[in-house]
Amino acid sequence: MSHFADASPDPKSHxxxxxxxxxxxxSAVSDILDNSITANxxxxxxxxxxxxxxxxxxxxxDGDGMSPEELIQNMKxxxxxxxxxxxxxxxxxxxxxxxxxxxxxxxxxxxxxxxxGEPLCAAVWDIDRIESExxxxxxxxxxxxxxxxxxxxxxxxxESGTQVIWEKLSCLNKTNHSLDDETIMASxxxxxxxxxxxxxxxxxxxxxxxxxxxxxxxxxxxxxxMTRSPGYQEGRSEKxxxxxxxxxxxxxxxxxxxxxxxxxxxxxxxxNGIVQNQGLYIYRENRLINAGGWLGLAKTSQLGALARVEVxxxxxxxxxxxxxxxxxxLQLPPRIKKELRKFLADPIKRSKRVYTYxxxxxxxxxxxxxxxxxxxxxxxxxxxAENDFLIDIFRVIPxxxxxxxxKYLGQLxxxxxxxxxxxxxSESPRDIDQESVTDALxxxxxxxxxxxxINE
Amino acid sequence: MEIEIxxxxxxxxxxxxxxxxxxxxxxxxAMLNLIILEYPNYPLERFNQALDEFFDETLxxxxxxxxxxxxxxNPFIINICELSASADGxxxxxxxxxxxxxxxxxxxx
Ligand SMILES: Nc1ncnc2c1ncn2[C@@H]1O[C@H](COP(=O)(O)OP(=O)(O)OP(=O)(O)O)[C@@H](O)[C@H]1O
Ligand SMILES: [Mg+2]
Numbered sequence: 001m002s003h004f005a006d007a008s009p010d011p012k013s014h015x016x017x018x019x020x021x022x023x024x025x026x027s028a029v030s031d032i033l034d035n036s037i038t039a040n041x042x043x044x045x046x047x048x049x050x051x052x053x054x055x056x057x058x059x060x061x062d063g064d065g066m067s068p069e070e071l072i073q074n075m076k077x078x079x080x081x082x083x084x085x086x087x088x089x090x091x092x093x094x095x096x097x098x099x100x101x102x103x104x105x106x107x108x109x110x111x112x113x114x115x116x117g118e119p120l121c122a123a124v125w126d127i128d129r130i131e132s133e134x135x136x137x138x139x140x141x142x143x144x145x146x147x148x149x150x151x152x153x154x155x156x157x158x159e160s161g162t163q164v165i166w167e168k169l170s171c172l173n174k175t176n177h178s179l180d181d182e183t184i185m186a187s188x189x190x191x192x193x194x195x196x197x198x199x200x201x202x203x204x205x206x207x208x209x210x211x212x213x214x215x216x217x218x219x220x221x222x223x224x225x226m227t228r229s230p231g232y233q234e235g236r237s238e239k240x241x242x243x244x245x246x247x248x249x250x251x252x253x254x255x256x257x258x259x260x261x262x263x264x265x266x267x268x269x270x271x272n273g274i275v276q277n278q279g280l281y282i283y284r285e286n287r288l289i290n291a292g293g294w295l296g297l298a299k300t301s302q303l304g305a306l307a308r309v310e311v312x313x314x315x316x317x318x319x320x321x322x323x324x325x326x327x328x329x330l331q332l333p334p335r336i337k338k339e340l341r342k343f344l345a346d347p348i349k350r351s352k353r354v355y356t357y358x359x360x361x362x363x364x365x366x367x368x369x370x371x372x373x374x375x376x377x378x379x380x381x382x383x384x385a386e387n388d389f390l391i392d393i394f395r396v397i398p399x400x401x402x403x404x405x406x407k408y409l410g411q412l413x414x415x416x417x418x419x420x421x422x423x424x425x426s427e428s429p430r431d432i433d434q435e436s437v438t439d440a441l442x443x444x445x446x447x448x449x450x451x452x453x454i455n456e
Numbered sequence: 457m458e459i460e461i462x463x464x465x466x467x468x469x470x471x472x473x474x475x476x477x478x479x480x481x482x483x484x485x486a487m488l489n490l491i492i493l494e495y496p497n498y499p500l501e502r503f504n505q506a507l508d509e510f511f512d513e514t515l516x517x518x519x520x521x522x523x524x525x526x527x528x529x530n531p532f533i534i535n536i537c538e539l540s541a542s543a544d545g546x547x548x549x550x551x552x553x554x555x556x557x558x559x560x561x562x563x564x565x
Pocket of ligand 2: 034
């Protein structure tokens with residue numbers, strides 16, 4: 001007869017697996033923010049308190065909080081069934097985020113919480129202890145211990161709220177060893193701020209508005225569609241009914257680079273960022289999950305740089321969309337791919353139009369011919385022979401100089417610094433200034449000729 | 457009119473249009489227009505509710521059609537399925553589902 005043996009995972013090795021789920025620091029913090037939002041927090045503060053021997057990170061909210069019993073239950077990994085239906089607006093799914101996100105960044109997780117009418121409570125996961133005891137031993141602090149906690153920020157005045165504390169940070173030693181912790185922390189926090197401003201931008205304005213801050217500096221939303229910039233174009237949109245609500249699709253075309261305001265442009269990664277981040281913006285319950293890229297539905301191209309397709313998905317579709325624990329990746333179901341394809345052509349086409357409209361002078365111009373050879377798919381840039389100015393010169397100069405000039409012009413075209421132009425056009429198109437080149441040339445030639453004359 | 461009957465008609469049409477989990481705006485609109493034309497008193501909330509229920513239920517097209525057996529509405533049911541599913545182009549899956557409706561109901565006309 002067969003029998004069963006207890007083969008539950010060894011806590012010591014299980015915890016190692018959980019620490020390696022592959023969060024980045026910003027995506028791990030985002031998982032904590034998800035919980036605060038779901039708990040109806042209006043103010044979410046991230047702090048890294050100075051003056052301690054070891055660096056630390058706290059995420060503090062004024063949401064509903066947890067009772068002591070709820071806290072203990074919620075500190076368990078997999079405290080909720082992933083297949084349970086969740087309320088609209090609940091950003092959770094797996095009952096794991098709080099723990100797995102924390103363990104990916106810190107070896108010690110303390111959660112302090114207070115629910116209305118309940119006492120302040122706190123529980124601690126310490127990986128060092130889990131490893132040394134080889135057991136899932138959760139430490140519960142008593143009320144006095146909580147109140148005396150050196151990192152406590154959750155005021156006793158507040159009716160309710162939660163503070164998540166990360167200590168023994170593992171996210172800091174990954175980077176450059178020569179830098180001190182504070183410098184690394186400062187750069188991590190600034191990167192984190194940008195990530196939150198983009199991924200939670202829908203929670204920073206409008207009816208969902210909440211306040212987010214890092215070390216008391218308020219974060220401002222980054223709108224990836226630049227909807228409030230002059231020159232922005234709104235495109236087609238559609239609502240698809242599905243299980244648990246609607247999938248909403250909106251298309252956007254950003255303004256031309258030249259019309260983009262400097263600050264929003266910088267915040268979206270400059271012109272390079274704009275080109276690279278064209279594509280699909282997929283939101284799950286208003287939180288951005290996928291920021292750009294066409295996910296195989298279209299090709300990233302210079303001309304499509306301004307095209308954006310926004311897709312809003314309810315969490316009821318998590319299974320179909322294969323949402324992962326980190327909420328940082330998902331897969332498009334085949335049906336959605338088909339539907340989305342219909343929406344791509346229009347913004348891409350319009351992006352091309354906006355893009356080339358501004359570049360129109362480049363196209364038909366008296367000095368350059370753009371030769372596109374359809375058959376061998378080549379393009380060449382040639383100096384135009386139809387230029388009156390050039391023809392006048394040819395009429396007056398002697399034969400010998402004619403061939404010299406032709407040779408020179410040919411070389412000029414052959415040596416066009418195409419790669420450099422391409423690079424600069426995509427990185428910082430607004431830095432390019434061709435207006436004073438004639439003066440510069442004149443000056444350079446004059447001074448050279450002058451020098452030669454003197455030498456003679 | 458028996459309001460439940462209309463609910464089932466909506467769900468049959470939803471089966472055909474929403475074969476792969478999604479009903480587009482155009483399909484939904486076509487469906488609603490035809491229903492209102494035939495049953496002007498059918499409330500919009502009821503229509504929305506029927507569609508929400510459809511996504512939560514695991515019933516198949518046959519199950520819904522079974523509830524409509526001998527309702528005498530077969531031509532209308534076929535019509536609404538056909539027109540709403542083709543509102544934004546008929547794909548293979550929708551076509552197969554439509555065919556199925558026609559087969560099952562056709563034998564009863
Ligand atoms: N800041 C908070 N305020 C109030 N309750 C919280 C907070 N953080 C977590 N909780 C409670 O703890 C539970 C567990 O959180 P956890 O992030 O581990 O899982 P989840 O949010 O349910 O699912 P997921 O793994 O998808 O994030 C939550 O469902 C919530 O009830
Ligand atoms: Mg969570």
